[in-house]
Amino acid sequence: MSMKQIEIYAAILGREPYLVKKPQSKNHISVAFFPEINAGFFKRLMAEGCDQNIYISSGLSNYKMAPPLSQSYRPELHIELVAQTEGQITGGESGKEDVVSYILQMVADYIIDNTVFIEPGHTLDFEETLTTNSEMRGFLFSVPENIDIKRICKANKRCENLVSLIPLSRKELDFARNQGVGELINEFESKGVPPIFDPFRKCVL
DSSP states (O other): OOHHHHHHHHHHHTSOOSEEEOOOSTTOOEEEEEOOOOOOHHHHHHSTTTTSEEEEEESGGGSOBOOOGGGTTSOOBOEEEEEEESSOOOBTTTSOBOHHHHHHHHHHHHHHHTTOOOOTTOEEEOSSOSSTTOOEEEEEEEOOSSOOHHHHHHHSTTOOEEEEEEEEEHHHHHHHHHHOHHHHHHHHHHTTOOSSOOTTSOOOO
16 A cells, blocks of 8 residues: 555544554555544534544455356456454554454455455355354455545545445354345344444344
8 A cells, every 4th residue: 555545534534543563474464553533513514424433445356256157247346445443453462463454454355355246235155154253254345434435446446346344143144145235134123233343242033
């Protein structure tokens, strides 16, 4: 992630990144973490998603995602991943690790290495828990809230869209597969589950 790109992201989001996690694999995926800020009414007009921590990947959009053969008429996509959290999330063996950046890098690597095509409304099952002490083992991909996607993509010339991640448990993944994503979203809404990245929440089913 270039310094120029970070500066543009900071201007759009209205705050400086707390850290930029360097790539951990041959795919060269980095993650910038922009912490939540306290903001009054006018500051909120300038700082997008200011009441949430925002993590944005960089490097995934260097790789094209080809649509499945059944949808070969569709164009290839270049995306980056977003995680929006309430409060800073740490975990891992020590309980203090930056698990959100790690998981975003892991998902991006999985998409690249397995030529997976994703977009909002899709789910992905990792078939193992995302981190220590978590019930979650996959994701629902969604549209990021309170982020100007067009401006972020303009700062990254290869990126065409941003996709946010909502962790899912095995039961929730099975429910989405059998009943449909729309029914799972209805379950979330009826039980007050916000559309955020929380690998440590309890399954709603």
